């Protein structure tokens with residue numbers, strides 16, 4: 001293996017969904033403007049992080065005070081945002097409502113030990129890759145310490161209140177490795193996903209949690225079949241970045257090479 005290529009934990013899903021889109025973004029550095037959904041997600045991440053950090057520090061920042069971080073993320077975004085069919089006014093209302101639900105229903109049950117942990121790169125030299133990313137939360141659980149990830153989306157929580165965890169194990173597994181590497185604490189409890197539905201009406205803005213036990217297991221091979229990281233390494237180092245025009249994200253709003261991609265023809 002002659003070069004180390006960095007994979008952001010949050011991009012692993014894209015790598016397997018459409019390798020050509022992943023390469024355009026993460027190898028060629030092409031960027032899309034942000035969109036309303038991503039900005040709403042960032043807003044809720046920002047405000048809940050302020051609230052949870054204040055709880056850890058004993059700073060006493062209230063739910064209403066910390067909601068200001070959500071409003072700020074929407075009114076002063078870091079990146080250009082193409083709102084499309086979404087609107088900043090709606091996004092602000094949804095973000096404030098979800099923020100309050102999270103602070104009232106989820107946060108009091110959690111024992112967080114760290115918030116928004118930016119992790120050092122974790123190099124896996126024999127696979128020629130390095131993992132990077134930030135972990136939303138580390139929390140104390142009966143088994144020890146565990147990671148926790150906040151996910152917003154239209155279908156993050158089902159109508160029966162369950163959070164979809166299928167398909168998230170490898171991303172959670174990478175966060176576990178990164179948290180162990182950076183925070184220096186063994187991660188021994190199940191990964192938790194906190195799902196928040198970004199529907200317009202408060203009644204449909206469901207919020208809930210789901211757990212994944214053994215998230216790291218899928219990353220590593222079992223001697224007979226390779227793990228996800230080995231698949232990722234082979235794909236990246238082969239340079240065979242094929243496209244998947246059936247991807248849900250195969251759209252001009254999400255793919256930087258949509259207008260020129262030969263796989264769409």
Ligand code: SF4
Nearest residue numbers: 243244245250255261
């Ligand atoms: S246009 Fe579609 S198939 Fe081509 S890279 Fe983008 S997402 Fe993949």
